[in-house]
Amino acid sequence: MTSRHLLIVFVVLLGLGPLVLPEFYITLLNYIGLYALVALGLVLLTGVGGLTSFGQAAFVGLGAYATAALTTATDLPAWLLPLANPWGGLLAGLLVTAAVALLLGVLTLRLSGHYLPLGTIAWGISLYFLFGNLQFLGGHTGISGIPTLSIAGIELRDGRHYYYLIWAVLLAAVWLTHNLLDSRAGRAIRALKGGVVMAEAMGVDTARTKTIIFLIAALFACLSGWLYAHLQRFVNPTPFGLHIGIEYLFMAVIGGAAYVWGALVGAALITVLKQWLQDLLPQLFGATGNFEVIAFGLLMIVVLHRARDGLWPWLVRWLPEKSALAERHRDAPPLPRRPVPAVGSPLLEVKDAIKQFGGLVANDHMSLHVNAGEILALIGPNGAGKSTFFNLVTGVNPPTAGEVRFMGERVDGHTSRMIARMGMSRTFQHVRLLAGMTVLENVALGAHMRGKHGVPAAMLHLEREEEHCLLAEAARHCQRVGLGEHLQDAAGSLPLGKQRIVEIARALAADPCLLLLDEPAAGLRFMEKQALAELLKQLRAEGMGILLVEHDMEFVMDLADRVVVMEFGKKIAEGLPHAVQSDPAVIEAYLGGVE
């Protein structure tokens, strides 16, 4: 029995439910479905993307109120009349939700992580009071008399009818989300957790990606609200308040925020628990009130202390093993490559670059150039400013003054994503891989810029051809750097030296013409170092330019065509490896002067 069989059994059981279950359980399952749809959006946003929102209930409210207002209004202006039905209500709700989500996203997503949740708290409260105080939305009493839905001529009259619609929508949403995560766009979303600098260096537009997942989460919530309004046929502000928004987040986190099925588990658990506690606690305490929040709050704290990944990974242990990923991509055709610059032509030219942090001059009038088909080593004692120089060249921290040219074009002031697109790839001194993703997926992230298909195609898996090409390309680079046997291993499970090699494969997958390597040989054993040196020599022979920061002198001196030595942010020597080695200034920098 495989996971697929289990899924079929689950769907069949769901389908049989209304035929055997009493009304009470149908209602409960309907609510679980509606809540799980919202929680699913939060899985994408919080568990996968590392952002969060406490305002999802307000988006549910937008969906519910949009259709409620349009289908019950009696004196609509003529231009709105075509929308005065449930489908028009759905469209209007989705549009309004998209507009609000985009606005909130643009406002908060460029700021550090906690501004989005804080913004959504404020937004959740505002919308709640707005619903309660706008007379045309019925104020605190709400809107009643919302019509039922009719689909293909069949009127959905009671909970049993809605049951099928709700669960079909939910399963479709699960399918779409699942597809999305298993794609180029999905890798970009998962890269958000690896930090903005890494994701941007791979060519991922992080601001746009964050906005997109926030938008998807909001639209799922809106859809849930639309279903809710037609199921209940009545709306008032209560279910759209901030506390319900918080409950949605709890569902996602307790179920397992990083897993699509976690949303379902969490929604089911919280809904059933709430039902039970709402009966039990008031009796226990001898007073009426929403005492279940005490239990939810405490449960949540315990889960975050003890099992931050939620219940799903714990449940999965009882499920059959996933069958190994089929290598569908093996025969995919290679991706087109960018034209290779002629050997000897200038790739990178830096002139008098200065980088200041306040009063500290980290790079002082640095100049160097790298040509196609050569290896330039940048060496110097710790703290000499080599990593600052890397950041300055790659656009992470633009220079305070001076000029950086890449492929003949001025790039100082360009973002790191633009520079990466022009064909400059890098590795990081402190390895920045996505530890939970496989080696193959990590390397495929490097090929991000070589694909085109976006989120809609990914959700429907219409981009499989391109995806296979990307994975095939990634697999080829893994083979080339000697990671062939680790394709399906989690990147975090490899030893540090191998993780550095994964970074090199990832950089190569972008098809660069200039490669920037930050201490690639650190942590490698002798044989591995030799293999790495061979690889770099091969790449040089193919016409690639390589800028190398490294402390291992033997490695550098055997490999580099030229060497630049830095100390205290300045270039103190430049030349052929052996000339530099006997330079008195360099010897003084490394070994200290003769007193």
Next chain:
Amino acid sequence: MDLQIALLLAQDGIVNGAIYALLALALVLVFAVTRVIFIPQGEFVAYGALTLASFQIGQTPGTLWLLMVLGVAVAALDAPALWRQGCRAGPKIYGLIGRQIAYPLVIAALVLGAQPKEWPMLLQVLLALAVVVPLGPQLYRVAYQPIAEAPVLILLIVSVALHLALVGLGLLFFGAEGSRTPAFSDASLEVGGLTISGQSLWVVGASLVLIVALYVFFERSLYGKALRATAINRAGARLMGISTTLAGKLSFLLAAAIGALSGILIAPLTTIYYDTGFLVGLKGFVGAIVGGLASYPVAAAGALLVGLLEAFSSFHASAFKEVIVFTLIIPVLVWRSLTTRHVEEEE
């Protein structure tokens, strides 16, 4: 709207703004030192006010039981580590038991045996603070300290969970009815035809005194400097022998004290319900966000602005005053997102 009304509204706004400013300062302090966005700050406002109100009507506040339960919990969490240290930890164990077991028992004996209903108001206030303020460091120990190094997002979700639990407990302890306490003084001041109530002066005066006291604490005292050092660089502070755990507890102690005192100050001006604190705290938050969760003076100024905006919008569009106040953060966020160049923090 004539000048008279404008002045009245301004007075209202300044009084509320002073409270929001205090809360904003506490929020900035807690965030800077521990990276916790302290959503439950508002619950301390409600707990402070309602605990005082309970004393005044001769009831035993539920916060007392919370103090005892959390004391036992903290003792149970801390004892094993001390136990393993063996005899060297002797004085520490006595300190732990003294703070977490004996102290709550003494307070309970006072509340249950000494009829605080008959006490003068000042003593009632002190007793209410004695019950509520220790909850701050206790909650830090139980809810935050085990995951002190977690990402900001996780800490924020814990804050929200704690807020929810504390609101539920507030309902359990104090019921759904609100309370209002008598004013600290019945005196009022006549300035140019405008009556200023004694309580307003109390609120503004106490806020100013607290702000000055905080300033002195941070600039002049060793503990204050330790907190500032922790806020600037946790690892560096630890290398200098500053315990980040102690810094966390201390900042929560200050935040709880500020919250409870704010609640006690505004309880005579407005009816406090078990869930009032949340909105009050959030308005302090809007002020803190104006200050970018980093700058104390800007946060205080932002909070004052929130108070004034609230007062004037309650006159013009009272149904929408919350909407207007919380929408204030939008232009602030626009401005911040246009002026901040995102630099990644290495977590």
